[in-house]
Amino acid sequence: MxxxxxxxxxxxxxxxxxxxxxxxxxxxxxxxxxxxxxxxxxxxxxxxxxxxxxxxxxxxxxxxxxxxxxxxxxxxxxxxxRPVERMSPPRDELAIKLAMAVGAPGVDVREVVEVQRHHLTEAMRTYARLRARALAPAPRHRDEVAALLVVERLIFRAEAEVRWLDHCEALLLRLARAAATEPPPVGGRP
Known part of the structure; x- marks a missing residue:
């Protein structure tokens, strides 16, 4: 910002x-x-x-x-x-957290995903309340319209993050199933 x-x-x-x-x-x-x-x-x-x-x-x-x-x-x-630059995105703490959780001893990545999903659900409820307040009555002043645009951006971003978490969870489950069906490594090494 x-x-x-x-x-x-x-x-x-x-x-x-x-x-x-x-x-x-x-x-x-x-x-x-x-x-x-x-x-x-x-x-x-x-x-x-x-x-x-x-x-x-x-x-x-x-x-x-x-x-x-x-x-x-x-x-x-x-x-x-000029457009907002997307080629050098800022560090994303959630992406880093999930990347580090994969293979970290004692960390259940799916639990990390679920905790974040719950947090996003709560955030989206808050954003929905803000949106409802901004829409009733219809925004007329430029600050009301601007605030509505910001709140809707937050909603869309949260929705996209939930979809990404769903994707991560599905990918992790597929990989876990594939690993479970692999033959044991030769020589007893992982």
Missing amino acids: SIRHGLLTLLERGPRYGARLRSEFESRTGSTWPLNVGQVYTTLGRLERDGLIAQQGADRAGHVLYALTEAGRTELRAWFA
Whole structure:
């Protein structure tokens, strides 16, 4: 998730201070990815260092306002124009866990799969409640529509992960059956 570009997008609408950016980011993403206000200010510092934003005075309450620079607008347009990279995916803890569980002494891989499946079922229930709340009444404001898109992405991702777990379980069962029918190794070695 690009907090950096998310903040740039929010600043395109006009100058904002850090806590307001945090609130707007969370509203736009349906509060599914809470931000620490320190993380926001650290990111703002980097964006300012990189010339993508600049301080633009303060509001009546004394909050420092940040505004998008022309370089920031250019970066934002470039971000929206390029695809999200999939050739170098981030490490996936679940895939690593299952890969390590295969053959690990005392680990039942199918139990690891089942625990994750149960967790995903609970997560999907939570996401379904969030979706129902977002749909009743029909979303009208851009933040409501944006939050609905994020929640539906989480639902689709969880559903895909459940399908992958089903596939892993079926593959493990097939391999276990095949191993059970193999003749014993020659010379008594595994």
